[in-house]
Amino acid sequence: MNGTPNFAGWHVTLLAEDDTNTERLNRQLIVLGMRVNRQWRPISVDDLPDLVIVDVDRGWDELIPWSGDEPLRPVVAVLGSEAPGRIAWAMRQGAGAIIQKPVTASAVFPALVLAASIHEERLNAARRIAHLEERLKLRPVVFTAIERLKAERKVDDEGAYAILRNCAMRRRLPVEQIAAFFLVGSETLSEVG
Structure with a gap:
């Protein structure tokens, strides 16, 4: 990613239940100029946001409409647990950054930048691999x-x-x-x- 992104106008889906962490996170996202949709139900593949923030401590597999190596959008995990299973779940969802609970305002922007940057790098790598595979076929x-x-x-x-x-x-x-x-x-x- 070239430079630091400006998140103004980005649509973010915040997958979390209402609590103090969600309130702090929501406020900081609005300060950054983002449009926030908070929900605690699965994201529709037909209505994907620009970025997903998910409470990993309580997340489940169908919450995000992808898994594995090809996340469709940048993902930020909000995590309070050190449980290896929760960390592994966040990785399977394509999390590119973690915001530790309790959420602090200063942790939000760096996590968004990292997640967006890593997502862009993944997309570029996938394009390069597809190009090389095509050349290999020839x-x-x-x-x-x-x-x-x-x-x-x-x-x-x-x-x-x-x-x-x-x-x-x-x-x-x-x-x-x-x-x-x-x-x-x-x-x-x-x-x-």
Whole structure:
């Protein structure tokens, strides 16, 4: 995340029952310019907020409409217990930060920044992984193009790959895409074929 986010206008769902911690948290969120919806029922996947704050001490699995490695929104856990099971539950929900009970005003903003930052990092990592997986799937195309270039141009593996790489660099396209164009006989790659 570049810089510290401005949370003004963000919609936050506060999953907690009414108590002094919830009141303090609610006040601080309003001071930060956030629109707060406090509820103690599951969030609808059709009405997702910008950020979720959940009382982990009392939370249950269906409270948040996701679990695991792919939280749909940044999550902040409010936690008073040191129970390993509660901490593990918060992690399964994708919590990127913890606000310790009793809630203090000074703990809220840093937790929001951490949760938003970690969520953004997770999304970026997921995009990078998807991109790399897609490129990995296309490696057989590159291998086939190299084999064909070796046969047609009478060059070794390195020479064939250099032809593909140089063409890809000139056209500013991935090697995998150039290899696919070459294999289907694309006329725009006359310097390769």
